[in-house]
Amino acid sequence: xxxxxxxxxSRATRLRLLEATIDCLAAQGWxxxxxxxxxxQAGVSRGxxxxxxxxxxxxxxxxxxxxxxxxxxxxxxEAVGLPIGPGRTxxxxxxxxxxxxxxxxxxxxxxxxxxxxxDALRQRVxxxxxxxxxxxxxxxxxLLGADDADPVAHRLVQATLDLARGLGLADVxxxxxxxxxxxxxxxxxxxxxxxxxxxxx
Amino acid sequence: xxxxxxxxxSRATRLRLLEATIDCLAAQGWxxxxxxxxxxQAGVSRGxxxxxxxxxxxxxxxxxxxxxxxxxxxxxxEAVGLPIGPGRTxxxxxxxxxxxxxxxxxxxxxxxxxxxxxDALRQRVxxxxxxxxxxxxxxxxxLLGADDADPVAHRLVQATLDLARGLGLADVxxxxxxxxxxxxxxxxxxxxxxxxxxxxx
Numbered sequence: 001x002x003x004x005x006x007x008x009x010s011r012a013t014r015l016r017l018l019e020a021t022i023d024c025l026a027a028q029g030w031x032x033x034x035x036x037x038x039x040x041q042a043g044v045s046r047g048x049x050x051x052x053x054x055x056x057x058x059x060x061x062x063x064x065x066x067x068x069x070x071x072x073x074x075x076x077x078e079a080v081g082l083p084i085g086p087g088r089t090x091x092x093x094x095x096x097x098x099x100x101x102x103x104x105x106x107x108x109x110x111x112x113x114x115x116x117x118x119d120a121l122r123q124r125v126x127x128x129x130x131x132x133x134x135x136x137x138x139x140x141x142x143l144l145g146a147d148d149a150d151p152v153a154h155r156l157v158q159a160t161l162d163l164a165r166g167l168g169l170a171d172v173x174x175x176x177x178x179x180x181x182x183x184x185x186x187x188x189x190x191x192x193x194x195x196x197x198x199x200x201x
Numbered sequence: 202x203x204x205x206x207x208x209x210x211s212r213a214t215r216l217r218l219l220e221a222t223i224d225c226l227a228a229q230g231w232x233x234x235x236x237x238x239x240x241x242q243a244g245v246s247r248g249x250x251x252x253x254x255x256x257x258x259x260x261x262x263x264x265x266x267x268x269x270x271x272x273x274x275x276x277x278x279e280a281v282g283l284p285i286g287p288g289r290t291x292x293x294x295x296x297x298x299x300x301x302x303x304x305x306x307x308x309x310x311x312x313x314x315x316x317x318x319x320d321a322l323r324q325r326v327x328x329x330x331x332x333x334x335x336x337x338x339x340x341x342x343x344l345l346g347a348d349d350a351d352p353v354a355h356r357l358v359q360a361t362l363d364l365a366r367g368l369g370l371a372d373v374x375x376x377x378x379x380x381x382x383x384x385x386x387x388x389x390x391x392x393x394x395x396x397x398x399x400x401x402x
Contacts, residue, residue, distance in 0.1 A: 029318030031232060106317065109370075113314040116307060116373045117230030126374055133371075155387035159364060162384060166367030169310075170334075172317045173327055183363060186356035194391040 014052050016042040021063035025107035030114040035059055060111055061124050067104050068132055072139055075099065079143050090188035092143040093160060096136065097184055100168030101177075108132075109172065136161055146195065153195055163187060215253050217243040222264035226308035231315040236260055261312055262325050268305050269333055273340055276300065280344050291389035293344040294361060297337065298385055301369030302378075309333075310373065337362055347396065357395055364388060 020042035024033045035056050039049035053059035075095050082091045099105065112129070115121040137157060140146075146153040167183065170176045221243035225234045236257050240250035254260035276296050283292045300306065313330070316322040338358060341347075347354040368384065371377045 109314055112373060113310055122374055129374055155383055159384050159388050162367035162371060163360060163364045165370050166363035169366050169370055170363060172313060173323055173330055182356055183360050187360050190391060190395040
């Protein structure tokens with residue numbers, strides 16, 4: 001009878017650590033995000049934090065992975081309310097771009113950038129990046145109702161996610177939301193028109 | 202009669218420091234890029250380096266600014282050899298994407314990412330980012346022969362640069378060149394078709 005609450009507490013501690021990791025990375029950057037700092041921000045003892053995540057790399061990759069899964073599940077759930085027909089493409093593109101302008105993207109940017117100059121971290125991060133790319137692509141195809149077997153649609157969905165990543169990066173230092181809304185609107189119209197085009201190359 | 206060679210030497214020292222800064226940022230990251238490390242890599246004494254660039258921020262912003270101007274001048278010069286007519290859009294888009302996948306972009310990414318968690322650095326970097334965005338836009342408009350007064354063309358050129366930035370980010374941890382070449386080809390075809398579209402919104 002005692003095990004259940006203990007497991008619940010353990011799960012709640014883990015979740016607090018994962019959330020604090022994303023917040024810490026996004027606001028304070030890679031250099032400041034150590035297990036001790038995150039534990040303190042999460043209100044968890046350093047020992048308990050290290051029981052869950054022995055190294056900083058364990059903590060950070062677990063946080064990105066867990067939060068990404070949660071974000072994609074949210075996007076899928078919210079999609080139930082998206083318009084069918086005209087306006088759907090823009091609504092879907094907006095959702096995906098939102099993901100790339102939130103704290104999770106900012107946190108991932110800190111880790112990707114650190115990994116660019118750190119081979120051991122790169123080894124940990126590359127499979128995660130591959131998974132994120134694959135899942136974001138699948139979710140976008142699904143929400144747009146695009147035919148991923150069609151090479152034009154496949155590449156334009158990829159381009160849409162590359163655009164979203166670029167828009168995310170443009171928002172890191174200044175609020176780029178007004179310019180971004182125009183780009184999203186234009187891109188969505190162009191995407192709608194292009195999804196009828198014949199394949200290139 | 203003595204001043205000329207002295208000025209030349211000073212200019213050469215400055216240039217070596219700026220080039221070493223970009224290489225150091227791109228390969229070793231923000232944390233490792235200090236005036237001492239760069240001076241050593243450039244084969245310049247620490248005193249001489251600090252004479253030219255009193256602080257790390259002076260050195261890094263000067264390096265990004267100088268190298269960006271050089272890169273844009275190169276892109277403009279190379280454009281003389283670009284095809285006129287079909288194929289030009291793809292050639293121009295490729296050139297701009299190349300800029301976002303080179304060492305200069307990797308160096309800038311290190312600085313932008315550090316600035317996201319450092320307000321003093323952010324103050325220095327924001328005007329630089331604004332200038333880079335403005336100039337890259339103007340060069341792209343010029344090379345594409347696009348009508349920037351047309352809102353569709355204006356937004357699609359911006360989207361092209363956002364896409365290029367996203368493709369640059371996707372290349373930081375792994376070689377993404379094969380996927381990228383398909384995206385560039387598809388987007389160039391879509392861009393050509395879209396530049397004939399009526400304005401949206």
